[in-house]
Amino acid sequence: MTPFAVLRAPSQVLFGTGMAEATGRVAATYGRRVLLITDPIIAGTPGFGTVETALRAAGLDVAVSTDAEVDVPSTSVDATVALGLETQPDVVVAVGGGSVIDLAKVTALLLAHGGKLSDYYTVNSVPGPILPLIALPTTAGTGSEATPVAVITDPDTQMKMGVASSHLIPRDAICDPMLTLGAPATVTAHSGIDALSHAIEGYMAAANEPTADLVLSRPQIGKNGLSDTLALSAAGHIAANLERVVQNGDDLEARSGMLYGSLLAGIAFGNSGVSTAHALQFAVGAATHTSHGLGTGLLLPYVMEFNRPARPDDLSALAIAMDSPGDVVEHVHALGQRIGLPASLAAIGIEHDALRGMAEASIGFKRLVDNNPRPLDVPALERILDAAWHGQPARLSEEAASVG
Ligand SMILES: [Fe+2]
Known part of the structure; x- marks a missing residue:
């Protein structure tokens, strides 16, 4: 078989117990203003607290969106993008399962390039880098912290749609097993x-x-x-x-x-x-x-x-x-x-x-x-x-x- 290999992945992967504490210093390399995205349940967990504390300890301005919902409905996207337009983040941080990280991907996309999600349904139609994204998974499942895909719910058809581009791969994947302890x-x-x-x-x-x-x-x-x-x-x-x-x-x-x-x-x-x-x-x-x-x-x-x-x-x-x-x-x-x-x-x-x-x-x-x-x-x-x-x-x- 002809040797053939491709690797497109996060620029940095930090894996291990305690790595969530690195989030503040990693985020600070991108700027001062952070949009921190999660869902209402994760927002109450100790793991989320670790990340938020680390961001604030690094002296960053943190705006928190807890609007993520399963399957990324347009209400989530609209609310999170609106908060982003208001706070103008330098970096987006996602703490959650696949739906949270996918919401963060499309938020970082729309904040960087504007338009609406249906503009990007064609594969590889994202025109350039999105806002820097740091992904911290709280479930061991989707692998979204490392993938070029976001699955969302189309507002008109209510069908699940994919946005696929190498630009959607999170810049940093911080994988701390402590964050997955609470999953039912x-x-x-x-x-x-x-x-x-x-x-x-x-x-x-x-x-x-x-x-x-x-x-x-x-x-x-x-x-x-x-x-x-x-x-x-x-x-x-x-x-x-x-x-x-x-x-x-x-x-x-x-x-x-x-x-x-x-x-x-x-x-x-x-x-x-x-x-x-x-x-x-x-x-x-x-x-x-x-x-x-x-x-x-x-x-x-x-x-x-x-x-x-x-x-x-x-x-x-x-x-x-x-x-x-x-x-x-x-x-x-x-x-x-x-x-x-x-x-x-x-x-x-x-x-x-x-x-x-x-x-x-x-x-x-x-x-x-x-x-x-x-x-x-x-x-x-x-x-x-x-x-x-x-x-x-x-x-x-x-x-x-x-x-x-
Ligand atoms: Fe899957």
Whole structure:
């Protein structure tokens, strides 16, 4: 295989217990005025207090926005941008989960370049650097502290839309496991299995012809050497710690392992991209109002099984990285069940005759569908959904065996 590798990542990653205390001095390198973005729940946590205290101790003027909400509705964006226009920050600091960090990305974008979010839905349409952004994740899941993507809710259609540009990658990722200690078990489970889906889908991403046009035309460019290395390491850390952290959320060592795995997965898929579990989750989540991680985690083993004929070596490498006791697809499926994922799509209330429509909706996420290692069409997506509806990955292995 021709060596090919791409790495676009934060300029600085600070990982470890106590690193949140560095936020003030890091922010001071960008200027005096800070827009600190979080949500109303995180705002009351000790971790947020650590960050705010560090910013004020560095002598900075801090304006706090607690307007973040799940899925980044336009009300959040409007309120936070308005505060930014009033206070003219030199740097934006985000403390929270994926929705908070994504809100901070689009706020830093709109404060730097103006306009409205729909101006930037086309990939790579952000014209230049956004305001400097320091991201501190409070969940081990989205990896948004390291990725070039923000997912928001379009104000007109109420559909989830992505803004994707290397300019959205936070300048600094400060990952302090202490900030993740308070996350409830369900959030920990769903965001943790989502991080595993980032590692695995990022590792199994389409292998594209490496050209200058490919690497410059979009931020996420498919499977490559550096993202592979990070994705395998991510999968190992997550597999070793996910069940443990769901059982005991106070286990700081397991929290640390999860946050590290989620960071590595974020850097990996930030460069390679994710794929089919994410495309299908948009339809599943829209129909059932279940969380992003519940959907990607539930769908992941079925997508892996579907892709087995195209990438048997990838599954072998993942099995080794994850110290899998047997077949890695079965291992991922069983892990999801042990951390409390629903047994099937039927178990979350989806009717079997809705699957065709969900497959048709998902094929529209071209960027994700095109990143699958095996070609996809609507019937193929429907077969994956059918196996997930029954809760039986083996339904796809029988299909793979018959197709050859
Ligand atoms: Fe995800």
